[in-house]
Amino acid sequence: MRRLTTAESVKHRGDYGVDGSFHRVPLGAQLAVLAVSCTALAVYAGIALARGQHVAGAVAAVIDAFILAQVALYWHNTRSGKFRAWERILDDLALRGDETLLDMGCGRGAVLCAAAKRLPHGRAIGVDLWQADQTGNSADATWANAALEGVSDRIEVHTGDMTALPLADASVDVVVSSLAIHNIGSGDGRRRALAEAARVVRPGGRLAIADLWDIRHHAAQLREIGWRDVKWRNLGWRMWYGGPWTSTRLVTATKPG
Structure with a gap:
């Protein structure tokens, strides 16, 4: 199977909106x-x-x-930078192409579709509550983007809560999430979301979560439940949403086999 080059995979045809909080003010x-x-x-x-x-x-x-x-x-990062940052993350995951991948808080499908392009024999599942955390956030928008990217046959889209995922135990190989878990209002809720991610991953499976805060807490929680190779890092200027003081960080880990 030929792997996508970075130039090929960064290109996108869909409209993924603008990230932000638009609950009260459009x-x-x-x-x-x-x-x-x-x-x-x-x-x-x-x-x-x-x-x-x-x-x-x-x-x-x-x-x-x-x-x-x-x-x-x-504006640059929400329309372009995040795509390049996530291509590096997906490169590092080195997907075989036959995995089942879950995107928690998939939104309009930026990461979901990018991952699906790498899964010609696999499945990419998106779960979201479709709140106003980006413009035009809806399941219909996600499906429209999947069609534009040519991956409609490889994805599933579910309306669901990250703290109670509509998936069975040990049912996916990889969990990813981008700028989603921080939208849960409480620390307990964010811990439950991470516990749910850990629950649905198969033994030997992996996790990659990018977010604005709580990444160190996520890393500590994963170590507490025995996950291996727990690491975290700053994703750099392409995932700055307000400057280096609000930089996005990534935690990665592997579930024990």
Whole structure:
């Protein structure tokens, strides 16, 4: 079986929306507030500098540039950077192509479809509650993206809670999750989600979870239940959502055989 090259696998035809929290304020309104704020800062900086208030003008200009840079980085990473980061993660998993893989909190299917491309003789299962953690999040959007990527015959999509997965014990070979578990409101809930991931993995199976926080706690929990080769690392600037102080980290581990 020929493996996909990184260039081939990074290409995607689907529309995977914009990551973020849109429960109360939709993306359009958030962008409008940003546009007004940046414009106001730019105008203030120009007026202050024209009046000789150089310190105030410079500070406003720097703040404005910083906000614009953060927005540009966020937009790049949610539309492009995360795909490259996940291709490296999937490369490291070295899938044979016949595994059953679960994506917890699959959203519109960015990781699910990328994994399915590597599973010509396997299955990729997505589970999500379809909350407003990205724009247009729905099972229909996931199926539409799977069709565009040519992997509809390799995926399953289920509406379900990560803390009570609708899957049998030891029924998958690999569990992945991207920026999903942190959306559970409590630490106990996040621990239950990780316990569910561990439950459904077959002996000898693997796990790769990327998230904004609790990664060290996830690693400690996996060690507590006897998983092997537990490691975690920073995924770098392509998974920054607000700068290095909100960087995404990855935990990987193997279930004892």
